[in-house]
Amino acid sequence: xxxxxxxxxxxxxxxxxxxxxxxxxxxxxxxxxxxxxxxxxxxxxxxxxxxxxxxxxxxxxxxxxxxxxxxxxxxxxxxxxxxxxxxxxxxxxxxxxxxxxxxxxxxxxxxxxxxxxxxxxxxxxxxxxxxxxxxxxxxxxxxxxxxxxxxxxxxxxxxxxxxxxxxxxxxxxxxxxxxxxxxxxxxxxxxxxxxxxxxxxxxxxxxxxxxxxxxxxxxx
Amino acid sequence: xxxxxxxxxxxxxxxxxxxxxxxxxxxxxxxxxxxxxxxxxxxxxxxxxxxxxxxxxxxxxxxxxxxxxxxxxxxxxxxxxxxxxxxxxxxxxxxxxxxxxxxxxxxxxxxxxxxxxxxxxxxxxxxxxxxxxxxxxxxxxxxxxxxxxxxxxxxxxxxxxxxxxxxxxxxxxxxxxxxxxxxxxxxxxxxxxxxxxxxxxxxxxxxxxxxxxxxxxxxx
DNA sequence: AAGTTATTGCGTATGGCATACCCTTTGGCG
DNA sequence: CGCCAAAGGGTATGCCATACGCAATAACTT
Numbered sequence: 001x002x003x004x005x006x007x008x009x010x011x012x013x014x015x016x017x018x019x020x021x022x023x024x025x026x027x028x029x030x031x032x033x034x035x036x037x038x039x040x041x042x043x044x045x046x047x048x049x050x051x052x053x054x055x056x057x058x059x060x061x062x063x064x065x066x067x068x069x070x071x072x073x074x075x076x077x078x079x080x081x082x083x084x085x086x087x088x089x090x091x092x093x094x095x096x097x098x099x100x101x102x103x104x105x106x107x108x109x110x111x112x113x114x115x116x117x118x119x120x121x122x123x124x125x126x127x128x129x130x131x132x133x134x135x136x137x138x139x140x141x142x143x144x145x146x147x148x149x150x151x152x153x154x155x156x157x158x159x160x161x162x163x164x165x166x167x168x169x170x171x172x173x174x175x176x177x178x179x180x181x182x183x184x185x186x187x188x189x190x191x192x193x194x195x196x197x198x199x200x201x202x203x204x205x206x207x208x209x210x211x212x213x214x215x216x217x218x219x220x
Numbered sequence: 221x222x223x224x225x226x227x228x229x230x231x232x233x234x235x236x237x238x239x240x241x242x243x244x245x246x247x248x249x250x251x252x253x254x255x256x257x258x259x260x261x262x263x264x265x266x267x268x269x270x271x272x273x274x275x276x277x278x279x280x281x282x283x284x285x286x287x288x289x290x291x292x293x294x295x296x297x298x299x300x301x302x303x304x305x306x307x308x309x310x311x312x313x314x315x316x317x318x319x320x321x322x323x324x325x326x327x328x329x330x331x332x333x334x335x336x337x338x339x340x341x342x343x344x345x346x347x348x349x350x351x352x353x354x355x356x357x358x359x360x361x362x363x364x365x366x367x368x369x370x371x372x373x374x375x376x377x378x379x380x381x382x383x384x385x386x387x388x389x390x391x392x393x394x395x396x397x398x399x400x401x402x403x404x405x406x407x408x409x410x411x412x413x414x415x416x417x418x419x420x421x422x423x424x425x426x427x428x429x430x431x432x433x434x435x436x437x438x439x440x
Numbered sequence: 441a442a443g444t445t446a447t448t449g450c451g452t453a454t455g456g457c458a459t460a461c462c463c464t465t466t467g468g469c470g
Numbered sequence: 471c472g473c474c475a476a477a478g479g480g481t482a483t484g485c486c487a488t489a490c491g492c493a494a495t496a497a498c499t500t
Contacts, residue, residue, distance in 0.1 A: 006392040015447025016495040042486060053450040055488080064487065110333050113379055118386045123393075123402060130404035140411035142423070143404075148380060149373060149424035156372020159333055166338045172226040173343075182343060184350035184363075191360035203362070204369035211431030235476030236466035262457065273479035275459080284458065 004066060005073055005119040020052055022060050026070045030105070033071065038107040041068075068111050073119030075105045079128035088209050090132035095150050095205055098125065102158035109158050136216055149208055157201035224286060225293055225339040240272055242280045246290045250325070253291065258327040261288075288331050293339030295325045299348035308429050310352035315370050315425055318345065322378035329378050356436055369428055377421035 009022040028049050033041050043064060047054040061067045080097040082090035102109050118126075126147065133143040159165050168189075172178050179186050229242040248269050253261050263284060267274040281287045300317040302310035322329055338346075346367065353363040379385050388409075392398050399406050 003389060003392065006389055006398075011448095012446080012497095014445075014495095014497055016449075018448070020449095043488080044486075047450095055450050055452095055490095056448080058488075059448060059450095110330070112386075113330050113333050115384055116386055118388050120392075122386070123388065123405065127402040127405045130408060134404060139413060140408040141413040141415055144408050144415075145420050145423045146427070148376060148420055149427055152372045152374075152376020152379075152424065153369060154372075155376055155379070156368060159372075159375070160368065164335055166332075166336055166342070168338050168343065169223060169226055172223065172340075178226075182347040184354060185343065185347045188350060188360040188364050193359060193361040195361055195364075200365050200368055203365040204372065207366070207369055207431035207435060208428055209431070210434045211427035211429070214430045214434055215427060231476080233476095234466095234468060234474080236478075238477065240477095263459080264457075267479095275461095275479050275481095276477075278459075279477060279479095 003117065004061065005069055005117065009060070018059070020050060020056065020060060022070070024050060025057060025060055026067070026074050029067055030071050030075060033107040034105055038068075038110055041107075043067075065116075069116055069119060072108055072111050072116075073121045075108055076101055076119070076121045076125065078121060079125040082128055082132045087132050087136050088213065091129065091146075091150055091209065091212075092205060094125075094129050094132065095154050098151070098154045099158060099201055102154065103161065106158075106161070106164045109155065109164070112155075137219060138216075146212055149212075150205070153201070153204045153208055157197075157204065160200070161197060223337065224281070225289055225337065229280070238279070240270060240276065240280060242290070244270060245277060245280055246287070246294050249287055250291050250295060253327040254325055258288075258330055261327075263287075285336075289336055289339060292328055292331050292336075293341045295328055296321055296339070296341045296345065298341065299345040302348055302352045307352050307356050308433065311349065311366075311370055311429065311432075312425060314345075314349050314352065315374050318371070318374045319378060319421055322374065323381065326378075326381070326384045329375065329384070332375075357439060358436075366432055369432075370425070373421070373424045373428055377417075377424065380420070381417060 004022065011018065025046060029041060029046050032045055032049065041064075043057055044054045046067075047057050057067075061070070080093055082093060084090050084093070129147040129150070130143050133146060136143075138146065168185075173182065173186070173189075224242065231238065245266060249261060249266050252265055252269065261284075263277055264274045266287075267277050277287075281290070300313055302313060304310050304313070349367040349370070350363050353366060356363075358366065388405075393402065393406070393409075
């Protein structure tokens, strides 16, 4: 039944000594995805990197989908410790820590979109963000919604990070008859203002925290 | 040259009458993705549905990746008209319209994550959101950052929509020794409060708009 | 000590996939 | 009326996930 994610590897002593381990497989898979992206991840590739036959992997992992879930939960790791006594500081720490994960492992963003099962580490992250809001007087459902806004910002910022997100078609935009249809956009592009990606994230995060704060103010 | 997205179909009169068209192909592909998800989308499948040979598609589209870009830009369509005189109302309208697209075509969320090229429609959406902020006194870079926060919320909410996002492992969470590690989460799950998904989106959106408003207040 | 059996590694086979190549057919233009 | 650009699409290649089965292994049983 159930879940390698939650149960971990369980093998009873009978039979030959296993040459691999779930851990080694997951780690090798992560190394591939880190270096060459999810597109380069195949069972054959993982097996080759481990010096094993492709089908041997299936003695440890039921399939690729489950492997990716394991990779995500591994890469996500433990949530940061939040002990600042201030929900705002805690939530900010949480958001930055989560953002860091996506920056270090850009493939995880794609791995995390779509239907899938949450692992223990990811569940622990949810727990820690919710716990940070326990002193705020927000209702349980509100706390969840707050966590979701913050989480949206984390992923939103990760999604547009340079080299891993959408790019404007500069060639088309450089033709005047095209450019003229997007005046506000051109204004942004031609503004001299320096554009720091890290700041995109922090700016949005602060707006969100301000918005949450405003809600709390109306209640106190 | 380059981009079908921006140039559209161009074929010169010579040769046999084309049996298909870029439009019909994109539409058929969207129908498949809508009905069965991106996973069911293959060139062979699209061709079969159109009663054509697989390779014929390549007379119209350079490859699958470009096809998906075309699907996205088609599905995204024109941005809503924003004429309320209030940036807040406009941004809310924009956000809901965008959210609707993802609700109607859940596959588009995955299609939109990762490196890719923006089409004219998507660019027009960016333009329209930026234009809505023109009267606010925000700097060009700030306007872009604001749009990004809102966009993050749209996608964040779409990402957790039921049936298309992460699901908690209820089985694991129902074991006491596991549940006890996630007290705040359990509090949310066991709260009787009704939980409306549409409200997750609207709640977060309002917090964000409040936060933007707060910034504007400090400047006026 | 010998047999039993669960378990492992993994070769092979299957069926799907994107797409390169190339041949045949078509029909507007010269 | 013939030329040739462009369309249809069959075939081939090489990758992929994964089902199945077999031989080797080693703990447990007797």
